[in-house]
Amino acid sequence: MSLITLGTMAFDSIETPFGKIDKIVGGSATYVAYAASHLMKPVQQISIVGDDFPKEEMDELKKRGVQMEGVEIVKGKKSFFWSGKYHLDMNTRDTLVTDLNVLADFNPIVPSSYQGAEFLMLGNLMPSLQINVINQLQKRPKLIVLDTMNFWMDTALAELQKVITMIDVLLINDTEARQLSGEFSLVKAAKKVMEMGPKYLIIKKGEHGALLFHENHVFFAPALPLEDVFDPTGAGDTFAGGFMGHLARTRDLSFDNMKTAIIVGSAMASFCVEKFGPQRLKEISKEDIDIRLQEFVQLVNFDIDLV
Amino acid sequence: MSLITLGTMAFDSIETPFGKIDKIVGGSATYVAYAASHLMKPVQQISIVGDDFPKEEMDELKKRGVQMEGVEIVKGKKSFFWSGKYHLDMNTRDTLVTDLNVLADFNPIVPSSYQGAEFLMLGNLMPSLQINVINQLQKRPKLIVLDTMNFWMDTALAELQKVITMIDVLLINDTEARQLSGEFSLVKAAKKVMEMGPKYLIIKKGEHGALLFHENHVFFAPALPLEDVFDPTGAGDTFAGGFMGHLARTRDLSFDNMKTAIIVGSAMASFCVEKFGPQRLKEISKEDIDIRLQEFVQLVNFDIDLV
Numbered sequence: 218m219s220l221i222t223l224g225t226m227a228f229d230s231i232e233t234p235f236g237k238i239d240k241i242v243g244g245s246a247t248y249v250a251y252a253a254s255h256l257m258k259p260v261q262q263i264s265i266v267g268d269d270f271p272k273e274e275m276d277e278l279k280k281r282g283v284q285m286e287g288v289e290i291v292k293g294k295k296s297f298f299w300s301g302k303y304h305l306d307m308n309t310r311d312t313l314v315t316d317l318n319v320l321a322d323f324n325p326i327v328p329s330s331y332q333g334a335e336f337l338m339l340g341n342l343m344p345s346l347q348i349n350v351i352n353q354l355q356k357r358p359k360l361i362v363l364d365t366m367n368f369w370m371d372t373a374l375a376e377l378q379k380v381i382t383m384i385d386v387l388l389i390n391d392t393e394a395r396q397l398s399g400e401f402s403l404v405k406a407a408k409k410v411m412e413m414g415p416k417y418l419i420i421k422k423g424e425h426g427a428l429l430f431h432e433n434h435v436f437f438a439p440a441l442p443l444e445d446v447f448d449p450t451g452a453g454d455t456f457a458g459g460f461m462g463h464l465a466r467t468r469d470l471s472f473d474n475m476k477t478a479i480i481v482g483s484a485m486a487s488f489c490v491e492k493f494g495p496q497r498l499k500e501i502s503k504e505d506i507d508i509r510l511q512e513f514v515q516l517v518n519f520d521i522d523l524v
Numbered sequence: 525m526s527l528i529t530l531g532t533m534a535f536d537s538i539e540t541p542f543g544k545i546d547k548i549v550g551g552s553a554t555y556v557a558y559a560a561s562h563l564m565k566p567v568q569q570i571s572i573v574g575d576d577f578p579k580e581e582m583d584e585l586k587k588r589g590v591q592m593e594g595v596e597i598v599k600g601k602k603s604f605f606w607s608g609k610y611h612l613d614m615n616t617r618d619t620l621v622t623d624l625n626v627l628a629d630f631n632p633i634v635p636s637s638y639q640g641a642e643f644l645m646l647g648n649l650m651p652s653l654q655i656n657v658i659n660q661l662q663k664r665p666k667l668i669v670l671d672t673m674n675f676w677m678d679t680a681l682a683e684l685q686k687v688i689t690m691i692d693v694l695l696i697n698d699t700e701a702r703q704l705s706g707e708f709s710l711v712k713a714a715k716k717v718m719e720m721g722p723k724y725l726i727i728k729k730g731e732h733g734a735l736l737f738h739e740n741h742v743f744f745a746p747a748l749p750l751e752d753v754f755d756p757t758g759a760g761d762t763f764a765g766g767f768m769g770h771l772a773r774t775r776d777l778s779f780d781n782m783k784t785a786i787i788v789g790s791a792m793a794s795f796c797v798e799k800f801g802p803q804r805l806k807e808i809s810k811e812d813i814d815i816r817l818q819e820f821v822q823l824v825n826f827d828i829d830l831v
Contacts, residue, residue: 305708306708401612401613402750402751402752402753403749404749404750404751405751405752422732425729425732425733426732426733426744426746428749434822435749435823436822436823436824436826437733437746437749437823437824438824438826439733439744439746439824442710442711442735442742442744443709443711444709444711444712445709445712446709473826473827476825476826476827477826477827477828477829479826480826480828510828511828513828514828515741515743516742516743516744517743517744517745517746517824517826518783519743519745519780519783519784519786519787519824520780520783520784521784521787521817521818521820521821522784
């Protein structure tokens with residue numbers, strides 16, 4: 218039941234209305250790994266870093282069952298760096314700096330020890346690299362989940378359209394669903410996007426929760442109402458890690474279990490936003506996660522009788 | 525278990541990205557009455573209209589168990605008229621015309637036959653009139669629910685602050701909760717608003733659902749994802765009517781039953797937006813409502829196990 222994760226491992230500098238922090242560890246694969254490794258092992262990482270990426274962070278991830286054989290360390294070069302500033306609503310942000318660094322020449326290699334993985338999480342990255350990794354797998358995983366963003370719709374649409382024919386679950390936000398489909402109604406957008414390939418579509422709406430579409434079914438998972446969203450960086454990746462981690466742990470791909478997986482993803486994301494970077498994901502215990510899951514039950518559970 | 529409803533009965537002209545309609549019946553008390561009367565009887569209306577308000581509409585409401593003794597008909601004058609245009613997101617709109625007409629001199633009188641009502645729904649209206657009606661009741665209702673809007677926060681804040689000390693449940697939208705509290709976080713806003721008086725606060729978020737706050741509890745009800753929101757006019761009033769109608773029908777004021785009432789309100793609102801004006805609320809049957817309620821169960825119901 219191993220899970221391969223492709224994505225960035227990076228440094229972020231983040232400014233929010235609540236504070237500012239310079240050069241902390243981030244990256245889509247980092248968040249996915251921290252979240253998923255609470256739920257199952259091993260997570261098999263595919264990424265690239267410079268020799269500036271902290272050895273302690275690698276060790277911390279290894280300790281949690283994250284395998285690093287697929288992470289290339291490039292001597293004399295710097296890790297990917299992103300810097301952004303969030304607006305007050307925390308749903309929108311400006312990118313201040315994007316230094317690709319090692320990512321510019323990334324040519325992911327799937328280690329032979331990763332072959333046979335049942336689950337593949339393609340974190341937000343160039344679609345060509347996502348296709349590259351799928352093509353290296355000798356046996357198609359049971360479930361391939363793809364995260365992407367509007368940047369690739371603007372700059373690499375043909376490759377993005379190709380990769381979404383190769384996957385099972387697509388993760389995008391509401392703005393991206395509208396852009397990709399040309400439909401304003403999310404229900405109509407979902408139908409059009411599923412016609413492009415994916416059997417399942419998850420539309421993330423930030424503080425407004427997430428929608429899961431499959432055939433004619435729809436499921437809604439709320440975000441937990443929090444006093445403060447301290448730093449949303451990585452929340453989407455953490456959601457993906459929790460979602461994928463739950464499915465890999467239970468190996469049940471029914472629609473009902475996908476619902477549960479989205480709640481688990483939402484719960485993990487609700488921790489992520491409580492502190493800068495992946496810090497909270499390192500602190501929390503299984504008990505913390507269980508308590509949070511019960512809060513989600515309380516949040517949406519209701520009894521109904523007929524009128 | 526009668527329910528008194530105070531609010532407007534009016535004409536609306538509405539423009540949406542999907543169409544345009546001139547001078548159809550609307551008003552907060554009209555929508556509340558159509559929604560609530562699907563669930564319980566009698567609804568005891570307090571409102572004011574001109575002699576232009578259609579007799580057939582009055583008769584239709586009466587047929588549904590809505591009592592009209594408290595509705596003043598002013599000869600030779602016109603009913604309240606509102607005209608608005610919705611933006612593409614359907615969550616925001618511009619008011620084009622507001623003709624108060626009979627509403628300018630409205631002095632609501634509670635008929636003696638309404639005395640003893642257990643439930644009072646104060647629809648969106650001048651706070652002084654809402655206070656006036658509460659003060660006329662010889663016995664305080666079991667539950668008083670108040671709907672209001674930012675317009676009264678801007679123009680009649682002192683009276684609004686007074687009336688919210690006299691009620692049990694306050695209904696406002698997210699922007700209004702932020703304005704009233706001065707807090708951006710809805711969780712913090714809810715705490716501050718509840719300190720002003722109401723034991724329960726419902727924050728409506730349009731297509732993003734609604735939150736119910738009470739002490740340290742929070743419940744979230746989604747909006748049903750629809751292919752098209754055709755006309756959102758009256759959706760908030762219909763939500764209030766469904767919420768109040770369910771509580772009046774069941775006479776159970778527990779937090780658990782409030783949760784169910786919010787789902788019923790959301791279901792009624794989901795019909796309202798399917799056509800212009802209150803049309804859909806006239807067409808639907810008990811069976812339609814039950815089917816819709818089951819769709820809400822499917823939409824948010826999930827199983828959880830511990831991790």
